Amino acid sequence: MSNALETILEIDLGALTHNFNYLKSKVQPQTKFLAVVKAFAYGSDSAEIAKHLEKLDVDYFAVAYVKEGVALRDAGVTTPILVLHPQSVNFKTLIDRCLEPNLYSAHVLDEFIKIAEGLSQKGYPIHIKFNTGLNRLGFKESDIESITSKVKNTTAVQVKSIFSHLVASEDSNEKDFSKLQIERFNAIAKTFEEKIGYQPWMHLCNTSGILNYPEAHFSMVRSGIGLYGFGNSTKEDKNLKPVASLKSVISQIHEIEKGETVGYNRAYVSEGSERSATIPIGHADGINRIYGHGKGYVIINGERAPIIGNVCMDMIMVNVSNIACKEGDEVVVFDATYPASDLAESAQTISYEILTAISQRVKRIVKPE
Known part of the structure; x- marks a missing residue:
């Protein structure tokens, strides 16, 4: 079963301390x-x-x-x-x-x-x-x-x-x-x-x-x-640690036959027998519609699952045809291993946008040092 069980934003205060100390080390004590x-x-x-x-x-x-x-x-x-x-x-x-x-x-x-x-x-x-x-x-x-x-x-x-x-x-x-x-x-x-x-x-x-x-x-x-946790360059990103991790869970898995469609406006059409997973996070939570149609993705059991069709208000559907997973498995939208900057780049935007878009209805959990 998922560690998340629901959509959560985990805030790592240890990472915040690391970033503060690193940036402070770049300036004079005064x-x-x-x-x-x-x-x-x-x-x-x-x-x-x-x-x-x-x-x-x-x-x-x-x-x-x-x-x-x-x-x-x-x-x-x-x-x-x-x-x-x-x-x-x-x-x-x-x-x-x-x-x-x-x-x-x-x-x-x-x-x-x-x-x-x-x-x-x-x-x-x-x-x-x-x-x-x-x-x-x-x-x-x-x-x-x-x-x-x-x-x-x-x-x-x-x-x-x-x-x-x-x-x-x-x-x-x-x-x-x-x-x-x-x-x-x-x-x-x-x-x-x-x-x-x-x-x-x-x-x-x-x-x-x-x-x-x-x-x-x-x-x-x-x-x-x-x-x-973001230094605006690949080099500096390595010296910093993302503070926020956005996680969710697989609510349901569907077996999709060739020619069937997924989501609003029939925006995704299956090219064969496929599996889709529904995740309880959508554009009302900060995953904007720009991430639909394969531009965005989530991580399930270490594998990228592309978002298929249109992002819904409260849900996204992802392709898990080639991923071993089940209902209740954890879904990572971004974390320290799969940073928000990578997800943002997939939709030709910036980490600032995806981070600041996370809705206040998403539960915050603070991870102490």
């Missing part, structure tokens, strides 16, 4: 480490991940939205939390829960200062993001005078850090552009410090930046995908 735990800690469990990282003395966390930061505070997390994409409607809640905003435009800077002053804040920590090439969020270098003038004109806030985001730090073909971003950020930081009159922290590197651009580690580095 360099602070920010762990990105947005999107339920890349599809796992943000509270469990954050509480474990607190035990490892992580310096900072980052989430995407205020709601995610509130959930961590409710779970008892006390480490500073940077909110990467706060909306002004949530600024009061952000302050109430001691979260720290990324301010990336004149509008959000003005709004936050107004609310902070209204709540009689003194030196509330803010983080200023600059756009150095990603063109997603961030001030321009030409905005420095305006930013520093506004901050110096109030006692409500103080700039804790300035930061930016590398566009393609994992891509050796874009090395020149990454170095250009580093140069731009250095120039911004120098001017900003001169104008503001003190030295905020600086951070630029994501996981691949940590591994590939040690000259850009600055005051702090940020890691998301690396903590969860």
